[in-house]
Amino acid sequence: MSLVNCPDCQQLFRELDEYIDSVKGNTGVLINVLHKAQEIFGYLSEELQQHVSEKLDIPLSQVYGVVTFYNFFSMKPKGKNQIKVCLGTACYVKGADKILERLQDELSVEMNEPTSDGLFSIHAVRCLGACSMAPVVLVGEDDYFGRVTPDEVSKILGKYRRAD
């Protein structure tokens, strides 16, 4: 995320700084701050990590180490609607791999990369804790789709295309 072509960034950084100031001084806040930063900016760019490092007075190497250690954090932009396909054992047994295949076909996009219109990105995740509804697809934070069949994939995508 370059500051030059991001007119809203000033505002976004202010929002992040407000949060950092509210927790600064407490111990072990780095992960919570990164959660907040990703929530605000969508992903954790190098610049953003640099900023967090300076504000929290934690070496950049440590910030980078934490960002790359955890699956949840991303250094690349994601689609507006992140489609998470659970590949946990229970979902795999119920054919999650076929859902993933169909999604990639429909959107013709690589894993973890946003589509050219920026509307979607596909992510394989491990166990969303909804195994009774396997196979499970989660769009965004709380749109769960359970017992999904490959043929339902285009219907799910259509819902978000219309909403756009």
Added chain:
Amino acid sequence: MSKPITVLVSIDSNSLLLGARHFKNYLSTLTENYNLNSIVEILETGSFGDYGRGVLFLVLPDNVMYSVKSEADIEMLVMEHLLKGRRVEELIVTDFDSAARVEATETTKEERIVLRNAGSIDPRNLEEYIALDGYQGLAKALRLTPEDVIEELKKSNLRGRGGAGFPTGLKWEFTQRVESDEKYVICNADEGEPGTFKDRLIMEGDPHSVIEGMIIAGYAVGASKGYIYIRGEYFESVASLRGAISKAYEYGLLGQSILGTNFSFDLSVRLGAGAYVCGEETALIESIEGKSGRPRLKPPYPPVSGLYGKPTVVNNVETFACIPPIIDKGASWFKSIGTASSPGTKVYSLCGDLVKRGIVEVPMGTSVRDLVQKYGGGVPNGRTLKMIQTGGAAGSFIKPEEMDAQLDFDSFKKYGASLGSGVILAIDDTHCAVDIARNLMEFFAHESCGKCAPCREGTHVIVHILDELSKGRGTSEMLNQLYDISETMEESSFCGLGQSVPVPLRSILDRFKDEFLAHVNSPQCPVGACKFEKSTKKKR
């Protein structure tokens, strides 16, 4: 006076995720808008025992069951049925037979301690929890000395529900005995075990049971601060716990001078960020400290040196939820349920190829057969059961003829079936053992934290071998290598993650040796799940 129409909304682990509570609230709003609230009562209830058909709304006394999938469905239900008395045929669940349903629930009766309230109370309403003896355990604990609380817990023989089964009372005693200016209580809510979704139901269905258990722990061991470490992906659970914590502060159950005593305890939520290894307690502690979650060398164990080097109790969500009723009703009550060595109940996540997938809570010692056939309803679509993985990703695979194994903490020794995190994953005969093993091992390769070589390298070599086998490029020598790597990993991995990878691997290799060999010797996968790339097949 009761109202002429009652609408029951099923609230269970499935329906919650499908938006049951949102639909219920929308129904309340609409009935209010249409001035129906004097004649329509809306009540939440537990699972109707019917799975996979959306959120179920039962309209009484008409006894009509609707399956709701959207707000529009709710609007139809209100406009047509409630306002005009016309049944909305397209939403009706036709083959629902409430009489048969009641009978079925009698034979599959659960014993609920942990899930005592989940599905029957509004989790956001602290008064409902209190009305059902909530915070009675805490009130009683505060009248006892910390030593007496621990003594009661030791007598109950409660063993940690996270998988290892360590006696909770002992863990607390170790922590209590260490002198320190500060101690901590941590709830391990980093539920990331594939196939496990029980903690989520507890946290979303009855958050105060966990909070109460943690406050009691704080009092018993002398800690004044607690953290709930929860998966960042569990958005609902995070919201539920945060809401419940602020309510508890409001009512003086957290903070300074709890219930008028001089005991103080603060509690906050810390988010995990997607790392399976953080379920390991020392890795979890590292993560709470804001670092990468790599495990520490043990000993010292957390009761001696945990968070920020201070004595720390780490227990699982389900363990904490067991505490309040044990203190409230006493150790002998708890011991009357379950088996002698593993008293109490266990919450199971039933998943995979089962008719009824979901959460059940039954006494310790229930057999795998009962869980699969009685509670899980057996295998659907006329298929045959091929194997069952018990205990989670690191649990063992067993064959159908071994299903009489009774699950408790010692069952692994007797039957090779692990209790672990309480997963019962049924797999039917359309699946290939090699393919299942490969998917599972990819999980471990991905989640290995990279700290020690046996786990980091071992998991990758295992995946490579299984990949070759599934493409028809395997050799029989490779099967021996899998056993060799298993031995190395078991003996020399740094933490429980690497040490336990051999459990599922060896159990599936042992039981499906013929199928693995067929991938070496036959021209195709016996089940047809793996696609062989014949051109590069090497014969040895």
